[in-house]
Amino acid sequence: MFSLNIVKLIFLLFYFILYTKAKTNSQKTIDQLDKLLMYPGWKNIKDIKYIKYYDAKYYLQNLIKTPTHGLQLAHKIRALTIYLGCTYAKVMNNLFSIIFNCIQFFKIQNDLINGCIYTEELINIISKLIVPMATLMKGAMDTLDLLHNKPWATFKRNCNHYIMSRVLGRIGDILDKLNHRTLFSVDISVYIATLDLIYSFFNEINTYLEHDTYQYCELVPYDENYLWNKWVQEYKVIHNDKKFVFLQFLSRKIKNYIMEEIQKKYFELGFLFDPITEETFIPTSESLIYPEIEFK
Structure with a gap:
């Protein structure tokens, strides 16, 4: 009987320690999440009506305004991710x-030099701008996801397959494909083949x-070619029809x-980048920290 009471006491003590530790970790995560949502960028996200998760609709402003409690923490992290x-x-x-329109425009020229x-x-645009941007975005999503007690990224069956993660993670693979291409050629078909590969x-x-x-997002309706059409019209107003000048103009716009x-959608949301790691x-x-970081 005495030994049984000792076992019960040890069990209760062990449970209390685990419960206290879990509660402390949970409160730390709540504080960290609440501080993140104080950054002004969250209130400026206007292009999403709502998101869908487990047959429920979540609105960003409601998620920001609603105080975070222990039972709501996991769902709130999922919805924000x-x-x-x-x-x-x-x-x-x-x-x-823009990439698809660029490729179509370039191929129409059928000019070896150009x-x-x-x-x-x-x-150059893909390697120095788009790939690094995708890396930052994936990093932001993964960091937010890791606040969850069961992060999606750690699921063996679903590793890196939660919304947008696989898309952002695979964009950098284009560099390996392009590294095997030799562009200096007198054959226009070499450039066409490279553009086809990118497309x-x-x-x-x-x-x-x-x-x-389609599965998760309800976007505010918009024209997918809006930026391209806007830039083309802007170029026609301020420049003549020199193709190389248009290319410079387009690169600057991108x-x-x-x-x-x-x-x-990264720094103003409170995410920081460590250039060393x-x-x-x-x-x-x-x-709160407002970093003055130049994106290079």
């Missing part, structure tokens, strides 16, 4: 549309993006768009 994924889906969809310039510049790669990625968007989106993290200090 999906919101972030939907937001990034809209950005990537715009970029894919074909080399066009293709090289498009590869095929991003078109496949876009299929996954559309699947995830760079400015990516810089603005990273600022609004190349990882995204969420600040845990008592005060």
Whole structure:
């Protein structure tokens, strides 16, 4: 009888320690999440009506305003991660549309010299702007997801397959494919083949993006070719019809768009980037941090 009471006491003590530790960790996560949602960028996300998760609709403003309690923490993290994924889906969809329009425009020229310039510049945009942007976005999603007690990213059967994660994670694979291409050629077909490879790669990625968007996101309606059409019209007003000048104009527009989106939908949401480890993290200090970081 005495030994049985000792066992019960040890069990209760062990349970109390585990419960206290879990409660402490939970409160730490709540504080960290609430501080993250104080960053102004969350209130400026306007391109998503709502997200769908387990047959329920979640509205961002309600998630921001509703106080976070222990029982709601897990669902709130899931919903915010999906919101972030939907937001990034809209950005990537715009970029894919621009890439497809660029390729169509370049191929129509059927010019060897300009074909080399066009293709090289498009590869430069992809490698120096689009791939790093996708890396930052995936880092933000994964960091937010890791606040959950059962992160999606750690599921063996579903590793890196939650909304938008596989899309963002695979974009960098284009660099390996392009590294095997030799562009300096007197044959225009070499450049056409490279453009076809880029189109095929991003078109496949876009299929996954559309699947995830349909499953989780209710976007505010918009024209997918809006940016391209806007830039073409703007160019016609301020420039003549020199093709290389248009290419420079287009590169600048894409760079400015990516810089603005990273600022609004990464840094202004409270995510920080460690250039040494190349990882995204969420600040845990008592005060909010407004980083002055240049996206390179």
